[in-house]
Amino acid sequence: MDSENVKPVRKTKEEKKLLRKQIKASHTLLKHEGINTVSQPTKHLVVANGGLGNGVCRRQLQEVLEGAGNLVSLLMPPNKPYAFVTYASSDDAQRAHTLINGQQLECQAQVVTLYLSFVERVSCEQSECAELPPGLVVLEDYVSQEEEACLLQAVDWAADDNATANKALKHRRVKHYGYEFRYDNNNVDKDKPLPTGIPPVCDPVLQRCLKDGHISVLPDQLTVNQYESGQGIPPHIDTHSAFEDTILSLSLGAKTVMDFRHPDGRSVAVLLPERSLLVMKEESRFLWTHGITPRKFDMVPAHYTEGPVAVTSDPSNLTLSRRSTRTSLTFRTVRRTPCDCSYPSVCDSQCPPVIPDSAPSAPSVPQGNKDAFRLEAQFVHQVYEEIASHFSSTRHSPWPRVRDFLLALPAGALLADIGCGNGKYLGINPEVMSVGCDRSASLVQICIERGFQAFVSDALDVPLRGATFDACISIAVIHHFSTQERRLAAVTELVRLLKPGGRALIYVWAMEQEYNKQKSKYLKDSRDKENANPVVDEAEHSMKQSPLPKPAPEVSSTEVTPKLSVHTNRTAFNTQDLLVPWHLKGGEKNACQQGGGSSTDAPKTPAPAPVFHRYYHVFQRGELESLCSLVKDVQIQTSYHDQGNWCVILEKGTK
Numbered sequence: 025m026d027s028e029n030v031k032p033v034r035k036t037k038e039e040k041k042l043l044r045k046q047i048k049a050s051h052t053l054l055k056h057e058g059i060n061t062v063s064q065p066t067k068h069l070v071v072a073n074g075g076l077g078n079g080v081c082r083r084q085l086q087e088v089l090e091g092a093g094n095l096v097s098l099l100m101p102p103n104k105p106y107a108f109v110t111y112a113s114s115d116d117a118q119r120a121h122t123l124i125n126g127q128q129l130e131c132q133a134q135v136v137t138l139y140l141s142f143v144e145r146v147s148c149e150q151s152e153c154a155e156l157p158p159g160l161v162v163l164e165d166y167v168s169q170e171e172e173a174c175l176l177q178a179v180d181w182a183a184d185d186n187a188t189a190n191k192a193l194k195h196r197r198v199k200h201y202g203y204e205f206r207y208d209n210n211n212v213d214k215d216k217p218l219p220t221g222i223p224p225v226c227d228p229v230l231q232r233c234l235k236d237g238h239i240s241v242l243p244d245q246l247t248v249n250q251y252e253s254g255q256g257i258p259p260h261i262d263t264h265s266a267f268e269d270t271i272l273s274l275s276l277g278a279k280t281v282m283d284f285r286h287p288d289g290r291s292v293a294v295l296l297p298e299r300s301l302l303v304m305k306e307e308s309r310f311l312w313t314h315g316i317t318p319r320k321f322d323m324v325p326a327h328y329t330e331g332p333v334a335v336t337s338d339p340s341n342l343t344l345s346r347r348s349t350r351t352s353l354t355f356r357t358v359r360r361t362p363c364d365c366s367y368p369s370v371c372d373s374q375c376p377p378v379i380p381d382s383a384p385s386a387p388s389v390p391q392g393n394k395d396a397f398r399l400e401a402q403f404v405h406q407v408y409e410e411i412a413s414h415f416s417s418t419r420h421s422p423w424p425r426v427r428d429f430l431l432a433l434p435a436g437a438l439l440a441d442i443g444c445g446n447g448k449y450l451g452i453n454p455e456v457m458s459v460g461c462d463r464s465a466s467l468v469q470i471c472i473e474r475g476f477q478a479f480v481s482d483a484l485d486v487p488l489r490g491a492t493f494d495a496c497i498s499i500a501v502i503h504h505f506s507t508q509e510r511r512l513a514a515v516t517e518l519v520r521l522l523k524p525g526g527r528a529l530i531y532v533w534a535m536e537q538e539y540n541k542q543k544s545k546y547l548k549d550s551r552d553k554e555n556a557n558p559v560v561d562e563a564e565h566s567m568k569q570s571p572l573p574k575p576a577p578e579v580s581s582t583e584v585t586p587k588l589s590v591h592t593n594r595t596a597f598n599t600q601d602l603l604v605p606w607h608l609k610g611g612e613k614n615a616c617q618q619g620g621g622s623s624t625d626a627p628k629t630p631a632p633a634p635v636f637h638r639y640y641h642v643f644q645r646g647e648l649e650s651l652c653s654l655v656k657d658v659q660i661q662t663s664y665h666d667q668g669n670w671c672v673i674l675e676k677g678t679k
């Protein structure tokens with residue numbers, strides 16, 4: 025059994041094993057990151073698994089590296105599973121190689137093994153823009169520590185009166201003063217002020233804002249948000265018709281990173297230090313979305329930098345910072361006249377949402393498991409069941425990098441494809457024993473007719489023995505789960521199936537459909553404009569959807585429970601949770617099933633194709649990695665962007 029295809033096991037000598045693992049790591053770096061390693065010593069090393077994407081923090085890695093020689097620079101690119109090191113001499117680098125290669129590092133309760141290889145030069149692309157969105161200002165130390173303490177004390181979370189409106193939302197606590205911000209219609213009742221206005225303890229800071237020219241009138245509405253570590257707020261634009269231009273937000277108790285995104289896909293992560301004031305005006309207030317990704321660690325600059333910080337990819341200055349409880353005070357002025365901003369595409373005053381009173385309304389982003397289950401049943405499972413045969417007819421070409429992953433599996437390996445759709449990946453590598461499952465019985469039937477082994481199953485509870493599979497794939501599945509908990513459960517279930525050392529490949533649809541200045545196929549493809557299919561364009565697994573009662577407003581508005589908006593195919597995403605239309609072709613259904621009908625999707629042919637809507641949660645950069653880092657016993661081996669998808673390869677720990 026000593027064939028080359030069989031994994032080396034215990035009997036192999038430690039050094040040989042280490043060498044093999046290191047070679048494997050450099051192959052992965054070449055294949056997925058385009059990093060060329062060399063065998064002759066140089067001053068530069070790449071440290072596989074030593075990246076921020078593996079949960080390794082700069083200080084810890086730096087300490088280990090400094091122990092080996094005179095360290096000149098340490099570059100840790102954002103979200104990547106590797107770091108670059110430069111030593112003063114190649115002798116130092118060689119010493120580091122000898123001492124550190126194969127060494128384990130314990131970070132954030134997981135252990136990673138570092139593999140070092142020499143490189144001719146270090147190369148880090150800086151893909152994010154460093155410039156803050158126009159109109160955005162962050163003022164550091166805007167309040168003193170004493171003021172911070174006073175303000176925090178003044179928020180009485182226990183008082184559950186009607187004078188202030190308290191809400192324990194799924195992802196954070198909120199409290200409103202002056203006017204209640206309603207998450208059901210994303211607006212305020214302008215004629216119903218709350219009995220309690222903005223507390224006087226806020227006066228000094230508001231007067232300061234006035235004096236400094238950040239505002240010209242005193243705000244009359246305050247929303248206090250409290251985020252525990254791991255919590256966040258979905259990306260949104262504060263409803264134009266609800267509030268005037270300037271929005272102030274004071275960060276108290278802890279820092280955080282807020283993500284700003286332009287509809288063209290540009291994104292900027294902005295560090296909000298504790299006691300800083302964020303001022304959003306003009307373009308940054310009206311056009312860019314803002315949100316806080318729920319996570320327990322943020323990537324932040326490792327050293328103090330003067331002035332407001334767009335946390336970009338300066339890899340010489342990034343580390344991880346553990347989140348703690350942050351309380352923000354957001355001051356706004358209720359708008360009394362319609363908004364006349366210069367951004368009509370996102371302005372609800374200028375393009376009012378079309379939701380007739382009588383029609384059933386579009387579904388909302390789910391607030392709990394039950395909601396989520398219902399939403400997915402209607403807008404994922406049911407839809408795939410309806411569109412199975414048309415869907416399957418559009419799914420034939422495998423995605424090249426998924427195919428590569430499958431072809432790299434050794435003969436005799438066991439593979440599980442969770443959410444296998446029409447089975448297009450089940451026969452790629454005939455040397456492998458493949459089994460697939462899908463939520464859609466119709467799609468499973470198609471697999472069986474094609475001679476594959478497949479069965480009906482939910483991806484959250486797969487009736488297969490754990491620790492069994494050499495590889496699992498989940499291609500275009502996890503974005504159909506509508507809460508973070510359920511997405512996490514799906515990854516956890518995938519990992520459960522892997523045997524120690526087994527690998528899982530996950531693809532999800534990306535919010536970023538333009539990456540490194542390249543538009544994804546999905547944006548470019550004009551063959552089937554109507555059914556531009558997310559991620560998928562080809563790859564999809566199955567979970568289906570259903571006809572939508574009514575189109576939701578496209579304007580992403582404030583805060584939680586927004587209505588889901590209907591995406592226009594082949595356009596950039598401006599929100600993460602959405603409904604993607606599927607225009608059924610081939611006469612499977614002959615009546616237009618979309619209750620209210622979506623004006624933008626109305627087909628021009630005489631016989632209207634029924635339109636179904638599938639729910640998607642499109643992932644932001646780094647989100648898939650953050651999600652996977654919450655799963656025990658597994659490491660992110662690599663992550664990448666592939667044609668509008670975020671992708672990771674996970675490896676289960678060997679124990």
Ligand SMILES: O=C(O)CCC(=O)C(=O)O
Nearest residue numbers: 247249273352354582583
């Ligand atoms: O926590 C923050 O700073 C922002 C809160 C926010 O965006 C909102 O309540 O609309």
Ligand SMILES: [Fe+2]
Nearest residue numbers: 261262314582
């Ligand atoms: Fe907001």
Ligand SMILES: [Zn+2]
Nearest residue numbers: 264363365371
């Ligand atoms: Zn507007």
